Amino acid sequence: MASITKRGDSYLIRVSLGYDINGKKEYRSMTWKPSEGMTRKQIEKELHRQAVIFEENIKNGLQIGKGIRFAAFVEKWLEEYARKQLRSKTVAQYEALIPRINAAIGHKKMEEIQPHHLLSFYNNLSEKGIRLDTKYHFTGDFKATVKSYKLTFKALAEKAGISE
Numbered sequence: 001m002a003s004i005t006k007r008g009d010s011y012l013i014r015v016s017l018g019y020d021i022n023g024k025k026e027y028r029s030m031t032w033k034p035s036e037g038m039t040r041k042q043i044e045k046e047l048h049r050q051a052v053i054f055e056e057n058i059k060n061g062l063q064i065g066k067g068i069r070f071a072a073f074v075e076k077w078l079e080e081y082a083r084k085q086l087r088s089k090t091v092a093q094y095e096a097l098i099p100r101i102n103a104a105i106g107h108k109k110m111e112e113i114q115p116h117h118l119l120s121f122y123n124n125l126s127e128k129g130i131r132l133d134t135k136y137h138f139t140g141d142f143k144a145t146v147k148s149y150k151l152t153f154k155a156l157a158e159k160a161g162i163s164e
Contacts, residue, residue, distance in 0.1 A: 002051040009033065013051045015058045028058050070113060071106035074098060100125075 005012040010033040017026040032050045034043045078098075082091050104121045105113060138145075146156055157164045 002055045004047060004051055007031070011047055013047075013054050015055045017058070028054075030054050068110050069106065070108050070110060071102045073110055074102070074106070 003014045003016075005014070010031050012029055012031055014027050014029040017028060020026050030050075032047060034046065038046070078091070078094070082094060086094075101121075104124065105117055108117065146153065149156075151159075154164055
């Protein structure tokens with residue numbers, strides 16, 4: 001159950017998460033400020049609605065704790081979700097990308113990350129000399145090589161697991 005405390009013209013909503021390893025009680029909190037012109041009854045009704053929504057989000061893991069850095073969140077996400085739900089190859093590819101992502105936004109707190117941070121990161125990745133992806137080009141006579149193995153392009157694509 002969420003606890004509600006009035007603080008000036010706003011309200012503090014706190015939800016208990018139980019106890020941590022050291023026996024210290026853990027909380028998540030948010031501040032809600034009523035809109036201008038709301039009656040006392042409207043404020044009370046909306047405040048309880050906000051408290052229920054906040055508590056549900058916390059209990060369902062949709063809202064993370066304040067102050068968590070992106071790098072810590074990614075590690076938690078990899079451990080609790082990715083390694084259990086995704087294929088190992090996908091996880092390996094994500095893990096290969098993490099150092100580059102953490103170098104750009106890993107130091108930021110989750111609530112600080114804004115769309116312009118992501119856009120500047122994407123733009124930085126597309127700069128010459130920054131991209132790490134590689135493209136491979138066949139230098140020999142590709143048609144002759146395929147024919148020497150007595151394969152059609154369709155059969156080769158199927159064996160490679162790619163489209164024609």
